[in-house]
Amino acid sequence: xxxxxxxxxxxxxxxxxxxxxxxxxxxxxxxxxxxxxxxxxxxxxxxxxxxxxxxxxxxxxxxxxxxxxxxxxxxxxxxxxxxxxxxxxxxxxxxxxxxxxxxxxxxxxxxxxxxxxxxxxxxxxxxxxxxxxxxxxxxxxxxxxxxxxxxxxxxxxxxxxxxxxxxxxxxxxxxxxxxxxxxxxxxxxxxxxxxxxxxxxxxxxxxxxxxxxxxxxxxxxxxxxxxxxxxxxxxxxxxxxxxxxxxxxxxxxxxxxxxxxxxxxxxxxxxxxxxxxxxxxxxxxxxxxxxxxxxxxxxxxxxxxxxxxxxxxxxxxxxxxxxxxxxxxxxxxxxxxxxxxxxxxxxxxxxxxxxxxxxxxxxxxxxxxxxxxxxxxxxxxxxxxxxxxxxxxxxxxxxxxxxxxxxxxxxxxxxxxxxxxxxxxxxxxxxxxxxxxxxxxxxxxxxxxxxxxxxxxxxxxxxxxxxxxxxxxxxxxxxxxxxxxxxxxxxxxxxxxxxxxxxxxxxxxxxxxxxxxxxxxxxxxxxxxxxxxxxxxxxxxxxxxxxxxxxxxxxxxxxxxxxxxxxxxx
Amino acid sequence: xxxxxxxxxxxxxxxxxxxxxxxxxxxxxxxxxxxxxxxxxxxxxxxxxxxxxxxxxxxxxxxxxxxxxxxxxxxxxxxxxxxxxxxxxxxxxxxxxxxxxxxxxxxxxxxxxxxxxxxxxxxxxxxxxxxxxxxxxxxxxxxxxxxxxxxxxxxxxxxxxxxxxxxxxxxxxxxxxxxxxxxxxxxxxxxxxxxxxxxxxxxxxxxxxxxxxxxxxxxxxxxxxxxxxxxxxxxxxxxxxxxxxxxxxxxxxxxxxxxxxxxxxxxxxxxxxxxxxxxxxxxxxxxxxxxxxxxxxxxxxxxxxxxxxxxxxxxxxxxxxxxxxxxxxxxxxxxxxxxxxxxxxxxxxxxxxxxxxxxxxx
Numbered sequence: 068x069x070x071x072x073x074x075x076x077x078x079x080x081x082x083x084x085x086x087x088x089x090x091x092x093x094x095x096x097x098x099x100x101x102x103x104x105x106x107x108x109x110x111x112x113x114x115x116x117x118x119x120x121x122x123x124x125x126x127x128x129x130x131x132x133x134x135x136x137x138x139x140x141x142x143x144x145x146x147x148x149x150x151x152x153x154x155x156x157x158x159x160x161x162x163x164x165x166x167x168x169x170x171x172x173x174x175x176x177x178x179x180x181x182x183x184x185x186x187x188x189x190x191x192x193x194x195x196x197x198x199x200x201x202x203x204x205x206x207x208x209x210x211x212x213x214x215x216x217x218x219x220x221x222x223x224x225x226x227x228x229x230x231x232x233x234x235x236x237x238x239x240x241x242x243x244x245x246x247x248x249x250x251x252x253x254x255x256x257x258x259x260x261x262x263x264x265x266x267x268x269x270x271x272x273x274x275x276x277x278x279x280x281x282x283x284x285x286x287x288x289x290x291x292x293x294x295x296x297x298x299x300x301x302x303x304x305x306x307x308x309x310x311x312x313x314x315x316x317x318x319x320x321x322x323x324x325x326x327x328x329x330x331x332x333x334x335x336x337x338x339x340x341x342x343x344x345x346x347x348x349x350x351x352x353x354x355x356x357x358x359x360x361x362x363x364x365x366x367x368x369x370x371x372x373x374x375x376x377x378x379x380x381x382x383x384x385x386x387x388x389x390x391x392x393x394x395x396x397x398x399x400x401x402x403x404x405x406x407x408x409x410x411x412x413x414x415x416x417x418x419x420x421x422x423x424x425x426x427x428x429x430x431x432x433x434x435x436x437x438x439x440x441x442x443x444x445x446x447x448x449x450x451x452x453x454x455x456x457x458x459x460x461x462x463x464x465x466x467x468x469x470x471x472x473x474x475x476x477x478x479x480x481x482x483x484x485x486x487x488x489x490x491x492x493x494x495x496x497x498x499x500x501x502x503x504x505x506x507x508x509x510x511x512x513x514x515x516x517x518x519x520x521x522x523x524x525x526x527x528x529x530x531x532x533x534x535x536x537x538x539x540x541x542x543x544x545x546x547x548x549x550x551x552x553x554x555x556x557x558x559x560x561x562x563x564x565x566x567x568x569x570x571x572x573x574x575x576x577x578x579x580x581x582x583x584x585x586x587x588x589x590x591x592x593x594x595x596x597x598x599x600x601x602x603x604x605x606x607x608x609x610x611x612x613x614x615x616x617x618x619x620x621x622x623x624x625x626x627x628x629x630x631x632x633x634x635x636x637x
Numbered sequence: 638x639x640x641x642x643x644x645x646x647x648x649x650x651x652x653x654x655x656x657x658x659x660x661x662x663x664x665x666x667x668x669x670x671x672x673x674x675x676x677x678x679x680x681x682x683x684x685x686x687x688x689x690x691x692x693x694x695x696x697x698x699x700x701x702x703x704x705x706x707x708x709x710x711x712x713x714x715x716x717x718x719x720x721x722x723x724x725x726x727x728x729x730x731x732x733x734x735x736x737x738x739x740x741x742x743x744x745x746x747x748x749x750x751x752x753x754x755x756x757x758x759x760x761x762x763x764x765x766x767x768x769x770x771x772x773x774x775x776x777x778x779x780x781x782x783x784x785x786x787x788x789x790x791x792x793x794x795x796x797x798x799x800x801x802x803x804x805x806x807x808x809x810x811x812x813x814x815x816x817x818x819x820x821x822x823x824x825x826x827x828x829x830x831x832x833x834x835x836x837x838x839x840x841x842x843x844x845x846x847x848x849x850x851x852x853x854x855x856x857x858x859x860x861x862x863x864x865x866x867x868x869x870x871x872x873x874x875x876x877x878x879x880x881x882x883x884x885x886x887x888x889x890x891x892x893x894x895x896x897x898x899x900x901x902x903x904x905x906x907x908x909x910x911x912x913x914x915x916x917x918x919x920x921x922x923x924x925x926x927x928x929x930x931x932x933x934x935x936x937x938x939x940x941x942x943x944x945x946x947x948x949x950x951x952x953x954x955x956x957x958x959x960x961x962x963x964x965x966x967x968x969x970x971x972x973x974x975x976x977x978x979x980x981x982x983x984x985x986x987x988x989x990x991x992x993x994x995x996x997x998x999x
Contacts, residue, residue: 071816072814072932072937072940073932075813075814075816076814076928076931076932076940076944078813079810079813079814079944079948080924080925080928082810083921083924083948083951083952083955084921086952086955086959087917087918087920087921087955089959089964090917090955090958090959090962090964091913091914091917093959093962093963093964094872094905094910094913094914094917094962095910097869097872097873097962097963098872098873098875098876098877098905098909098910098913099876099877099910101873102873102874102875102876102877104873105869105870105872105873105874106873106874106876108870108873108874109870109871109873109874109886109887
């Protein structure tokens with residue numbers, strides 16, 4: 068009997084042992100043979116649905132009345148995917164799905180034919196209704212997953228400032244513009260996304276939440292959408308009219324450094340940035356390119372000489388039509404001599420010889436000091452990514468010719484944003500401000516942060532600012548296209564510039580036929596609300612900026628005066 | 638042969654309990670990211686139950702196992718009564734579509750855990766008392782089936798098909814060990830299959846799971862198929878070596894019940910094929926050492942009681958694991974020593990205490 072018992076218990080043991088062995092065999096297939104399939108399923112599970120949780124801080128334009136207009140937001144939709152392994156009747160599935168939403172037929176059948184695959188995306192960004200309808204079809208092997216993506220409601224508006232969100236490797240993040248600069252504010256950590264978790268990481272996360280000083284937030288721009296929109300339309304008009312390579316510009320509040328509009332055209336649609344062939348369109352030339360700005364430099368040269376009491380508007384010099392330095396001849400734009408002329412006329416007629424005279428009165432050392440004080444050769448610190456600084460190193464040689472050409476805006480190349488800030492000092496009483504594009508960070512966790520204007524330094528005396536403004540108003544009233552743009556009730560300070568563009572390829576020298584037109588102006592002339600800087604690269608069939616940019620500048624300025632309801636000042 | 642405590646058996650149990658605790662510790666991390674997660678209280682609770690369980694183990698190891706024979710019927714009826722209480726709305730407590738718990742003061746208790754022990758004890762005493770009659774139909778198989786059916790009804794009503802499976806398989810094996818004929822066993826297997834079929838037809842809950850089991854891809858992936866699919870993803874993505882202790886990803890988001898019935902999937906993801914085979918081997922070694930103890934016992938009741946306890950524990954664990962790897966329909970029985978759950982842990986340790994007590998006698 069006892070033997071019988073031990074035999075039977077052995078049989079029972081074998082029974083359970085076999086049970087365990089069956090499980091182990093199954094485990095072998097799941098964990099060893101097919102492990103990669105499951106790993107792929109797992110990682111897809113962590114990656115694909117995480118797109119559904121895609122989240123990112125919003126970006127807002129701010130209208131003049133304080134109303135926030137969405138510039139960048141999150142849109143939700145659905146991914147349509149098939150599982151070719153279990154999708155039996157691809158023909159039927161296609162017919163039924165096509166009745167609901169448009170899908171690419173070739174791609175669909177190509178995907179459906181990959182019988183060994185378990186996941187093939189056949190449609191993206193489906194609407195809620197479409198997704199519901201497809202779910203109701205209850206097609207075997209057809210799946211719907213939610214997804215979210217960055218959406219820019221205003222399309223291409225301010226795209227070269229906003230940038231976009233794209234893949235950097237396998238990470239979705241801000242790639243250009245504000246999206247890049249404010250990545251740490253706008254970006255949201257995927258909760259337990261694809262990365263492996265460990266105790267250590269969890270502890271780190273907890274620690275990070277406690278000590279994180281860059282909270283999740285939204286950002287509010289200084290950019291005014293109506294102004295930006297009007298500005299871009301104007302620029303596009305000029306671009307098309309003169310068949311130019313690029314038209315760009317900045318509208319800035321001189322007293323604060325707030326950027327009200329910043330644009331360059333052509334631009335791109337950040338909702339479909341993939342279709343943009345020319346990657347340079349993603350850059351912002353106002354902060355990332357340098358140009359020889361030409362005669363808009365002259366008011367800065369004269370203001371420096373005025374500031375040191377070396378000249379007055381009435382100071383005269385003898386214009387021979389040219390000057391010679393280091394065996395190089397510098398001429399006026401028309402090469403003509405004008406005899407005895409005043410400093411006011413130097414601006415009115417844009418005389419190169421006069422700018423050189425003013426610089427000489429000031430002296431090279433002082434001139435260089437002012438150039439640096441104006442912020443040239445120094446990053447403005449604007450809150451946009453990858454800003455470059457102006458190239459003024461040729462002045463370090465202290466050669467007369469370099470200083471002579473620099474006095475009227477050639478030989479030194481600066482960024483438009485540097486120039487806009489230096490010119491703002493003429494308009495705002497002589498202060499060099501720090502420019503900014505974001506005026507408020509709306510925090511999700513804590514207090515909102517308002518960005519206040521920052522004055523970097525005082526460049527000019529207040530009186531100098533008034534004097535140069537008076538001279539520039541005189542330019543508009545008397546000289547610009549013969550004074551046709553004079554406004555009876557508003558004073559407008561302005562100056563044009565035309566520079567030959569640097570030969571591409573880096574050789575020193577200029578292209579005879581290729582020009583950069585520049586224009587700046589501010590209004591009202593003695594209490595400037597906005598300063599507009601325009602630049603037009605390689606326009607065709609027009610020689611002077613006064614011809615190409617005066618009208619767009621005046622249209623923009625009139626729009627701004629009207630839109631902001633600025634009271635007349637004369 | 639020297640009679641006495643089997644140290645290797647005790648050490649094996651200690652290893653299992655400790656391993657179970659660490660697996661639970663890691664798996665419950667997954668709850669940190671979920672709603673109402675209370676990681677520390679879960680771990681602490683399990684620890685307290687573990688300590689309490691060892692006290693109960695020591696107590697049980699000092700109670701002469703013969704008492705279980707004396708009180709077998711009483712214990713069985715008591716546990717049966719408790720099991721009926723889950724249907725009583727004041728103390729009964731349902732969760733996840735099944736009524737399996739009762740409230741006792743601040744605790745919830747799963748009476749089917751006790752029912753298993755009560756039933757095994759009663760069956761051991763019943764079979765050992767009918768040594769000669771067991772081979773007959775009228776006095777052996779028929780009454781045996783009636784007793785099993787008695788318990789079966791209540792477990793089907795809860796429903797707790799997993800526990801029923803454990804009880805049916807264990808009792809069939811006990812019947813066989815106790816001297817049942819091979820033909821009787823064959824009849825039992827056929828009858829069992831027929832019953833299972835009937836059960837599946839009348840219980841939508843069970844039907845669902847069987848369908849999921851037979852055809853995983855057709856099943857509603859958000860419904861009953863979901864847990865199986867997610868468990869398989871966890872198990873499969875563990876690979877040969879696993880992601881490493883604490884590194885399971887599935888436990889954080891997709892896997893339902895990571896500290897309960899699905900805990901094996903978390904373990905498999907973290908420790909891989911090697912760890913899984915190791916765990917199965919540990920259970921088989923545990924069974925082996927346990928069987929050595931009961932082989933030394935002379936009392937038929939002790940043999941049957943011990944065999945029933947040991948087999949039920951291992952079978953239950955294998956049913957749990959089997960459902961996680963998709964070879965058995967998902968039922969929802971805990972993994973012994975590992976899954977979170979106070980009643981299961983305490984009763985399992987009491988059962989170990991009984992085995993230890995048996996080892997003291999010859």
